[in-house]
Amino acid sequence: MLQRLRENKSAQGTLLALPTTVWLFILLIIPLILTLIVSFGRRSPDGDVIYTFTLDNYARLIGYSTDCPDGQTACFDSLYVNILGRSLSLAFNTTLFVITLAYPLAYFIARAHPKQRNLYLFMVLIPLWTNFVIRVYAWMMLLRKEGAINIILGWVMNALNIPFTPLEMLYTPGAVLVGMIYEFLPFMILPIYTSLEKIDASLYEAAADLGANSVKTFLRVTLPLSMPGVVAGTILVFIPVMGTFIVSDILGGRQVILVGNLIQRQFLDARDPTFGSAASLILMVLTLIVTYFYTRKFGFGEEIVVG
Amino acid sequence: MNKSNLFKLLALLVIASLALAACGAEATPAVDAGPKVTSNGFTCPEPSPRIDVTSTELNIFVWTEYIPQDMLDCFELVYPIKLNRDEYSSNEEMYAKVSAGGSAYDLVQPTDYIIGLMIRQELLKELDKAQMPNIVNFDDGWMNQDFDPGNKYSIPYLAGTDSIVVNTDTVENVPQSWADLWKPEYAGKMIFLDDSRAVIGITLLTLGYDVNTTDPAQLEEAKAKLAELVPNIKVFDSDSPKTALIAGDADLGMAWTGEAFIANQENPAIQYIYPTEGPILWQDNWVMLKDAAHEDAAYAWLNYTMQGDVFWLTIRDFQYTNPNKAAIEYAKANYPDVYNAYADSPITNPPAEAVANGHGITDVGDATPLYDDIWVEVKGQ
Amino acid sequence: MNPFRRSPFVIVATVLVYFFLYAPIIGLVLYSFNASRANVTFQGFIPAFSERVVMDGSLVKSSPCGPFHWYCDLAKNDDVAEAAGNTLTIAFTSTIVATIIGTMSALALQRYNFKMKPFSQLSLYIPIVIPEIVMGIGILTLFSQFFGWANNTFNLVGDSRLSLGIATVTVSHIAFMVPFVTLVVQARLQGFDKSFEEAAMDLGANEWITFRRITFPMILPGILSGALLAFTLSLDDFVITFFTNGPGSTTLPIYVYGLLRRIITPQVNALSTVWILVVFFAVLLLQILQNREQKQQ
Numbered sequence A: 001m002l003q004r005l006r007e008n009k010s011a012q013g014t015l016l017a018l019p020t021t022v023w024l025f026i027l028l029i030i031p032l033i034l035t036l037i038v039s040f041g042r043r044s045p046d047g048d049v050i051y052t053f054t055l056d057n058y059a060r061l062i063g064y065s066t067d068c069p070d071g072q073t074a075c076f077d078s079l080y081v082n083i084l085g086r087s088l089s090l091a092f093n094t095t096l097f098v099i100t101l102a103y104p105l106a107y108f109i110a111r112a113h114p115k116q117r118n119l120y121l122f123m124v125l126i127p128l129w130t131n132f133v134i135r136v137y138a139w140m141m142l143l144r145k146e147g148a149i150n151i152i153l154g155w156v157m158n159a160l161n162i163p164f165t166p167l168e169m170l171y172t173p174g175a176v177l178v179g180m181i182y183e184f185l186p187f188m189i190l191p192i193y194t195s196l197e198k199i200d201a202s203l204y205e206a207a208a209d210l211g212a213n214s215v216k217t218f219l220r221v222t223l224p225l226s227m228p229g230v231v232a233g234t235i236l237v238f239i240p241v242m243g244t245f246i247v248s249d250i251l252g253g254r255q256v257i258l259v260g261n262l263i264q265r266q267f268l269d270a271r272d273p274t275f276g277s278a279a280s281l282i283l284m285v286l287t288l289i290v291t292y293f294y295t296r297k298f299g300f301g302e303e304i305v306v307g
Numbered sequence B: 001m002n003k004s005n006l007f008k009l010l011a012l013l014v015i016a017s018l019a020l021a022a023c024g025a026e027a028t029p030a031v032d033a034g035p036k037v038t039s040n041g042f043t044c045p046e047p048s049p050r051i052d053v054t055s056t057e058l059n060i061f062v063w064t065e066y067i068p069q070d071m072l073d074c075f076e077l078v079y080p081i082k083l084n085r086d087e088y089s090s091n092e093e094m095y096a097k098v099s100a101g102g103s104a105y106d107l108v109q110p111t112d113y114i115i116g117l118m119i120r121q122e123l124l125k126e127l128d129k130a131q132m133p134n135i136v137n138f139d140d141g142w143m144n145q146d147f148d149p150g151n152k153y154s155i156p157y158l159a160g161t162d163s164i165v166v167n168t169d170t171v172e173n174v175p176q177s178w179a180d181l182w183k184p185e186y187a188g189k190m191i192f193l194d195d196s197r198a199v200i201g202i203t204l205l206t207l208g209y210d211v212n213t214t215d216p217a218q219l220e221e222a223k224a225k226l227a228e229l230v231p232n233i234k235v236f237d238s239d240s241p242k243t244a245l246i247a248g249d250a251d252l253g254m255a256w257t258g259e260a261f262i263a264n265q266e267n268p269a270i271q272y273i274y275p276t277e278g279p280i281l282w283q284d285n286w287v288m289l290k291d292a293a294h295e296d297a298a299y300a301w302l303n304y305t306m307q308g309d310v311f312w313l314t315i316r317d318f319q320y321t322n323p324n325k326a327a328i329e330y331a332k333a334n335y336p337d338v339y340n341a342y343a344d345s346p347i348t349n350p351p352a353e354a355v356a357n358g359h360g361i362t363d364v365g366d367a368t369p370l371y372d373d374i375w376v377e378v379k380g381q
Numbered sequence C: 001m002n003p004f005r006r007s008p009f010v011i012v013a014t015v016l017v018y019f020f021l022y023a024p025i026i027g028l029v030l031y032s033f034n035a036s037r038a039n040v041t042f043q044g045f046i047p048a049f050s051e052r053v054v055m056d057g058s059l060v061k062s063s064p065c066g067p068f069h070w071y072c073d074l075a076k077n078d079d080v081a082e083a084a085g086n087t088l089t090i091a092f093t094s095t096i097v098a099t100i101i102g103t104m105s106a107l108a109l110q111r112y113n114f115k116m117k118p119f120s121q122l123s124l125y126i127p128i129v130i131p132e133i134v135m136g137i138g139i140l141t142l143f144s145q146f147f148g149w150a151n152n153t154f155n156l157v158g159d160s161r162l163s164l165g166i167a168t169v170t171v172s173h174i175a176f177m178v179p180f181v182t183l184v185v186q187a188r189l190q191g192f193d194k195s196f197e198e199a200a201m202d203l204g205a206n207e208w209i210t211f212r213r214i215t216f217p218m219i220l221p222g223i224l225s226g227a228l229l230a231f232t233l234s235l236d237d238f239v240i241t242f243f244t245n246g247p248g249s250t251t252l253p254i255y256v257y258g259l260l261r262r263i264i265t266p267q268v269n270a271l272s273t274v275w276i277l278v279v280f281f282a283v284l285l286l287q288i289l290q291n292r293e294q295k296q297q
Helices: A002-007 A011-039 A056-062 A079-110 A114-129 A131-144 A148-159 A173-197 A201-211 A214-245 A246-249 A259-267 A273-298 B004-022 B070-077 B091-099 B112-120 B132-138 B196-206 B216-232 B241-247 B257-266 B295-306 B308-317 B323-334 B336-344 B351-354 B366-380 C008-031 C066-075 C078-111 C119-128 C132-153 C167-190 C196-200 C207-236 C239-244 C252-260 C266-296
Strands: B057-063 B082-088 B154-167 B189-193 B233-236 B252-256 B270-273 B282-287 C054-056 C058-061
Touching: A011 A273, A011 C078, A011 C119, A011 C132, A011 C167, A056 A079, A056 A273, A079 A114, A079 A173, A079 A214, A079 A259, A079 A273, A079 B366, A079 C008, A114 A173, A114 C008, A114 C196, A114 C266, A131 A148, A131 A173, A131 A246, A131 C008, A131 C252, A131 C266, A173 A214, A173 A246, A201 A214, A214 A259, A214 A273, A214 C119, A214 C132, A246 A259, A259 A273, A259 B366, A273 C119, A273 C132, B004 B091, B057 B091, B057 B295, B057 C167, B070 B082, B070 B308, B070 C054, B082 B091, B091 B112, B112 B282, B132 B295, B132 B323, B154 B241, B154 B257, B189 B241, B196 B216, B196 B252, B196 B282, B196 B366, B216 B233, B216 B366, B241 B252, B257 B270, B282 B295, B295 B308, B308 B323, B308 B336, B323 B336, B366 C008, C008 C266, C058 C066, C058 C239, C066 C266, C078 C119, C078 C167, C078 C207, C078 C252, C119 C167, C132 C167, C132 C239, C167 C207, C167 C239, C196 C207, C239 C252, C252 C266
Parallel strands: B057 B082, B189 B233, B189 B252
Antiparallel strands: B154 B252, B154 B270, B154 B282, C054 C058
16 A cells, blocks of 8 residues: 555645645634634623524624614714724834835844844844843833833933923823834834845846936845835734733723724634624634735735745 | 744743743742732732642633732742632623633632623532631621622622712813713713723613613614713723723723722822712622533632632722622721721722612613614714 | 845844844843842842841842852742653654654655545645634544543543543644645655656666665754744644643643643743743854754755
8 A cells, every 4th residue: 555655645645634634624714614603693691602503693793773863774883983993093003114114224224234143033033032022011111101211211301400290101002003003013124124135136237227316226126126025014013913912901991992802802702603793704704804814915025034 | 034043933932932921821839838928019818727638720801900819829829729810801802712612711800790791501500608717707788789699600790880970170160960070061072981881771770760771762762862962972991991091092081990090199180070860880700600610610719719808908909899898898897998998989889879879780681782782883983 | 236235224123123033032031030029120139148038028138059049949840841842742742643644644645646636735734824813722522522522431430530631732732733744745746856856766776775875864964844834833822722632641832831820930931031031042052063063065
């Protein structure tokens, strides 16, 4: 039989891929199917799932109801749509800020002397390798009313004789944005660096020979060729931001409700797994849609993820 | 990187992880003669009575900052049992994890109102009083409550109130009632508990309704009123509200007994006020889960911690209203400073009018989703 | 044009971004020496050494360890050691399994055609595009349902009951790590020059020997990169672990999150600093080894 196995390439392939596929099927596909089933269910008063088929949970997400003021037959309450919108907007803003901050740094490292590049990358990696929760905590300490930032600002203002009241930075949406940017910045720096580094130096020489100044070189050569890195980085940033609940929990004072928080609350506090499952799936679908359109325009950038 | 160096690195990682795993998972300490002393210098009393235990582990799921470290350490010293402790900061979170199944906890600490739900869902095991001789230590006033007549499933742990906290240094007009908290001058300065029943409950009180109403019309009113308050709240925190108060990130709001006591110790300007509508009263209890795998260890824990000379540690470390009369007597006799701090403080020893005026939260059965929905909608805006 | 010339704009931006990256960490480390137990403002270093800890309100006046008081506090903390041990055990076990099966599937996807291929490919992309919370809750639901059924059907009681713990966390970690390993190894295989293998086969080596002697050593750097990436992902994971852990399986990220829910003393900062130092030296070691290898080449 071993002999037959050796000859049958297709069987070899199947065998090699089998463990992973089975593992992922059990731990990923089946849970997703379960989530789907639960999302069509109804909640019992005690928080259990009654398995039935109803679209109530999805209707609730878009706020559809027939019990409307002004005698309309159908109307929409935007509560949950707002939460989704808030999360999308936070994800977009975070990604934009992260790209803006990451690009110059990546550019700097890519153009640095080869012997120094590792050092600079090393310095980017260290914060990334410290713990996620610790990084959020660090910002809590900086942003609070009597935290480091306010203290330093206080000194500066006092030295300049300007009256100063400490800024309320913690427990605001701004704090959540800063926290998100900080968490995911390294994930953008690395892919952009990788794609910049791959650009053949001779292209710059060619551009110079053709008379392009540095701005033009950047816009026509560097930027387009670095796009795969930007794309890969965006995917690595956008998707997690959509689902994170820790940052908004700790830095937002449990006030800033994002989709991640909504889902977490449905399962933990509100005891409504049916609604939580529906929200989970909508989150996933939304993320997939955005990712799909984005990668269709810009490519998947996978060569950068692993570079 | 070349093979041999990488293998060396991986070998290092193996050794490191094995070493740490070995360090962390210490063998359960042997029980030997001689006084047991914790790392804080506290001498552990002997268990009385000593229960015969074959289990080597006990899994407890408890509130954050609620069990004195010496109590935990002493238990592991006097019995050869390893304590595994996980924590939660809301009853709903505890309930979600316990009812989801698959968890391996033996004992949990639900607050009064959720015990009814847990009994209905058949999550609890009946307690065998014969195995808990120390149960007589509890003051009768805390036993045989409405949520568990005859204490079939639960025994008391600690009790307290939810009430108004104010930093009198930074707040000019100190609020005297729950309704006062709606005043615009407090906007952006308040901290509230992240607890749907408590917060909706006080809103109902301001409208003159019962905290446990199931009337949808009344709840609609409460929702509207709460929607006015939420934008003024700076932070919701059921983990450690004293942190924001001490740090000055919040100036006033809602907190519970233990938090207020510590905040007051750190900053005497932080005071605890019983509102005119009455505070929320609550009682936390130990229950045993139906699937508990380590019953004997659980009874050993319950009996040991019920001893007066052990339970008094709660008076010392986590200041709440104490239902254990043996512990109070012990503290009074041996640690008068600790006892006096407890007895004199209106936080831990609320005045009779406040208690008479107080409201306990009870299980509302089928109306529970109404409360949950209000909470999600009001906080989501 | 000098390829190493950088505009002043880029330099300024770089400095600012590096500062942004490190400011919180500096704050974290500094506050680990804070004399104030409440840890809100920095009240200076602990000035004196003494036999026992002397407190003045919430200020530590002197301590057996002096300014390193909170580190000594940390060392007495058994929970941290246990959490660290769990974290490493889980990371290590899951990395080994994920690397093995991930490499296998990379080979399968890159070099073979088989009926299951599109399905395998798709299932590998899902963990990358799915938000962790969706995955975490899904897996929790799965385990809960399965354990409930199994425990009832097979009448498992006591310690033989199936429940959440280190095993469930490890198994879940493997699930989200495998796609990354596969992706990395696949990328390495893509640039692979088959002529070496063909030469070996021409010389009479069979497939297994070719793999062992030629292919494997050449893709090993990719495999090890994938393993390292997987290890990092497991060490740092919070969300999935949050939903799938049970008593006695606390990992460091979960533990730190728990600490944040209580009285926050500078001990948290001490823990963070130790973690940063460990990571720093580990990465430094990696870099040195890498440099040495490059020099040999």
